[in-house]
Amino acid sequence: MQWIIPCDLNYYDIRVAIEKLHIIDLRQNNSFNIDDIVYIYASAPYQKIMFKTRVVEVNVPYEQTIDDRDFGKIFEDEEESKRKRDYVRLQLINTSDSEALSLTHLMKYGLKKAPQAAVKCIGDKLQLGEYISECFGGSSSISIDTSDQDIEEVINYLKEYHGKKYIQVEKLTNEDLKNEMIEFRKRGQNARKQLLDIANKVIDNPEFSEYEVSKRIDWINQAQNGCDYFWIEFKKKEFRESPSSISLVVSVEEYYPTFVALSVEAKDGKCTEDDYQKHNRLISRDLPNNDAYYVTTTFKDTNHSITNLSREEIMRKYHNGEIKKIKLQMDINEPYSDLISRLRAGIKVLEPYYLLAVSDELGDGYEVLEDDEIYYEGSVTTVKVNKYERNQEARRKCIEIHGCQCKICGFDFEKTYGEAGKGLIHVHHIVPISSIKEEYQIDYEKDLIPVCPNCHSMIHRKKEAYTIKEVEDMLMRKSNDTY
The missing domain is CATH 2.40.240.20 (Hypothetical PUA domain-like; domain 1)
Structure with missing residues (x-):
């Protein structure tokens, strides 16, 4: 009715x-x-x-x-x-x-x-x-998005079977245990399918036509090791062979602050040393917002461990050879209403970091901090800056002055995605700190500019970054060609 x-x-x-x-x-x-x-x-x-x-x-x-x-x-x-x-x-x-x-x-x-x-x-x-x-864009047969309920069911499944290991039914003689494993497998495969359906809804949008979703079901591998988490990989089609992806992770492991997260990470089983080196350049970029943080894997411990280390300490450990892999993680907090739009907004925020992890052309210098100094690989001088100049204070000041709208193309996350996109924007250093050859105090109004992830990706598309004017000209030419 x-x-x-x-x-x-x-x-x-x-x-x-x-x-x-x-x-x-x-x-x-x-x-x-x-x-x-x-x-x-x-x-x-x-x-x-x-x-x-x-x-x-x-x-x-x-x-x-x-x-x-x-x-x-x-x-x-x-x-x-x-x-x-x-x-x-x-x-x-x-x-x-x-x-x-x-x-x-x-x-x-x-x-x-x-x-x-x-x-x-x-x-x-x-x-x-x-x-x-x-x-309203549909026939009288109504398609209702139940993604928020589906993700809750996936979480509840993982909570119920947390740490439980699957035993192949064919190897069992005890009927009760056999039935228990059949139920374990049936519910697990259903939960995994629910997560896959959510991921497919995320990329079922013209803006995400370049992405595809991992088709692997993977339930049994995770269940045999203790059913603690599920993940789905989002990959751009041109980089499908890369071990890096933007992953949707649902985890009940203790070190996860939320049950649902997006992360830019590389899969160990496929990684070469070169893959790790490219992927770990993530540490050279400013964090996009307060929900994002670094997760590290050390050489001594193959398990992921969320650290309380500062970015500077992670840099030191990485350059000292103590850290094997760095991934960037963004929490998706409860409640999960409007989940699909929030995941799309999150992928857009993480996309430049993903591109940095897979592209040979995106070559930022690494940063190593010792006390109040930052050293850049390949730089002929030492650049002294205050630590706060590349942290959240600089981001806050930039947004306070310029707002959250991209200064190049005008994109506004909040206008496009609603409340889920509020406050999302990247902050770009117009003059790279690595190019400054004297003691430097940042000018928040002149040195920083808010840009969307797409424009930020274009700015850093080559080693010597494009200027704001060059990217604006690209947009203008494309717009003229369209008309």
Whole structure:
């Protein structure tokens, strides 16, 4: 069943509520059923259908409703009556600001006036329901993204079987143990498939057409070693033979601060010494944001271990030969609502580091810090700078002055991806520190510039980086060619 229900914005700001919560509880005045589709009509000044939702729960008592008091007006004399009502729980599927869903257009397809109560899209309103569904980009058969629930199920599976080792059923004689292993395998393969489905949804987007997903299922290998984590590899097709990738990792291992993360890493089984050297150049780049950190593997311990070492200490250990592999990891924190968009935004942030790990053309110099000095391989001089000049303080100051919009192409993560992209941007040193031949104090306004990952990749596409002007000219020429 499809419904249209009105929302008076003078009473309840559903626009902000649904953006923040993704699931809302509204007063239940009708006979809704689970999986019914409910379109929400926003009152003046919009006067259009703006949200497509799905009924996920009915007859919700007031005491169990989601706290949304920040988004509506509260009248004391209504509080008691609210407690006596039941509520319907709606999950956001899609939003629209299209004029095609305005009252004027809806009336052409059978709506007689602005809805004052719930309207069923049946009978003479059937055409109306079909029209609205098409406006939201689909037929009446609704495809609902359950990625947030799927990732939770993967996590719960790993928690339940954490450390458990799979034994091949063919080798067992005990029927109880045999059945236990069959269930272990069946659920594990299903959890692995759920993760693979999430990964495929991530790259099912024109912006990610250059990427492909690892097709290996890999459940049994992980289960035989103790079922602690799953991973999926995202690789650009041109670098599919490289051992490096951007990986989606779900782990219940103790040293992981979150259950879900994206990481730029190299697989040991395929790595040559040259692969390690290229990949470990990651340490020469500024961290993209506060959710990213380094994970290291030492020569003495083949297990990954998240260290509390500073970037400077990791550099020293790496150049002293104590560290075998460095990977860059970005946490995906709970809750997992809007997961696909968040993973896409994360991949875009990590992409320049991935390209650095696989491309021979991206050749930044390594940095080694000793006390307050930074030494660059291949540099003829020692450059003295304060340590804070390449840390989060410099990033914060740059953004404070210039904002989070790319100064080259104008890309803005927050405008494109919403809340998940807020604050995401790279900070580029216009004058490379390695080229300065005297004591240096950074000028946050003139020396630093916010750029998106794509433009940052182009800047460092060759060893002697392109200038901002050169990349702007490339964009301008491409734009002229298009028109």
